[in-house]
Amino acid sequence: MDELVREWTAQLLDPGNAAALVVGAVALVLVLNRSTWPLLRNVVTIAHEGGHAVVALLSGRKLNGIRLHSDTSGLTVSTGRSSGPGMVLTLLAGYPAVSLLGLGGAWLVAADLAQVMLWVAIGLLVVMLLAIRNAYGVLSVLVTGGVLVAVSWLATPAWQALCCALFSWFLLFGGLRPIGELRRKRSRGRAPDSDADQLARLTGVPAAMWLLCWYLIGVVALLLGARWLLLMPQV
Template identity: 35%
Template sequence: MNWRGLLDALLVRLGATIGAGRPVVPGWPPGALALAVLSVLVPPVWRVIRPVVTLVHELGHAGVGLLCGRRFSGFVISPDMSGHTVTVGRRHGPAVVLTAVAGYPMPALVGAAAIQAAVGGHAGAVLLAVLLILLGVLVRVRSLFTMAWVVALAAAVGALWWSGTPRWSAAAVVWLGAVLVVGAWRHLVAVAVHGDRDQDPGALARLTGVPAALWCLVMAVPVAACSWWAWRALAGPLGPLLGGALR
């Protein structure tokens, strides 16, 4: 294997990723957005892509837990596509509450940020960041199923980052961002309707004495704000098609 050639190619690809910045506004955003909505609403497709939303949900718990001084011990994505994250620290207090609240809004936050970056011409940087995060969290995986799923996702993201054109990379990132935003709503509405006490709102209710329904409303606020952010980020690409109604 020509390691020098591979290293040179890697440096060139990194330079192209870091140097990108020209807004990419072809005709792909409407199609990517429509496909994302269908991906979340069509049950067979949703079963395949749901782990993406679950993964961001669980890493949201982990990331906020770390910021609050807790220790991230590990996470699992189950074959039924649910997930579980373990952070270690005090069993009561603001850090526990913030860590628990973070899960459901995090996919919407990440999705909106990804859409904003893609519209601004930084889809390659998003793909590289996702790849590095996936590789980094492998040491915290606590099941073979989770390991296989994260490795497969990292391989797909890495291949797209390495060989994808700016247009395809941007379309993929907009699709992924929209899936995360719409998926965040689907997850939150599902837990609010079914009232599963084992989910985050139920756990917060037991921890604080505040009803789970109110915690669902608290989580809905940042999800709504991130949805608006994503919508506004797409105003430029979608505006001409909708006669400027988004502006």
């Protein structure tokens, strides 16, 4: 552990990591700021509901549609057994999906594959658009995709790498904040049908344990993603 800490400290002090650190700080401000978070949280909701949808399909359920709302909430509807592994995995997938997408993006940035990351993200949004069932959801996906297309077409490779690093940092940080928000809502009795509560009813495992599981996944993804981003090619 001491060796790992020393290695990370050396990376942090390396001037070549200045850009990654600055971009990470910007992403953290965007997540924590009360003015920017309500708008940018739509991106997190897209990733969250996309996670539900992908796992629903992989587990053999039929995807009926996805709705994204202006209050940054979302709903993914699928049909199949109302209990069992498929339903459990579908409910489980939403919150970790955000952090895991950020982790995947961090790996691609570190591997100098920012262009690949952009087109993978755009492709996923195009596929997701086919499942959106409300106007605000269509708008949210189109705006997010439009920004990524603009970066891919107009930005230089160096700026593409920085933008992709920013996006990855944002998902890594942004994957954690909604878990804390859900915990506070549940403490006030305002989220009786949250993913965690539905999982608790299906499995008998307390909702708090699911929140802890999601939080640990998010923290591990953040630490690993941060390490990769600090190794991103210098721009």
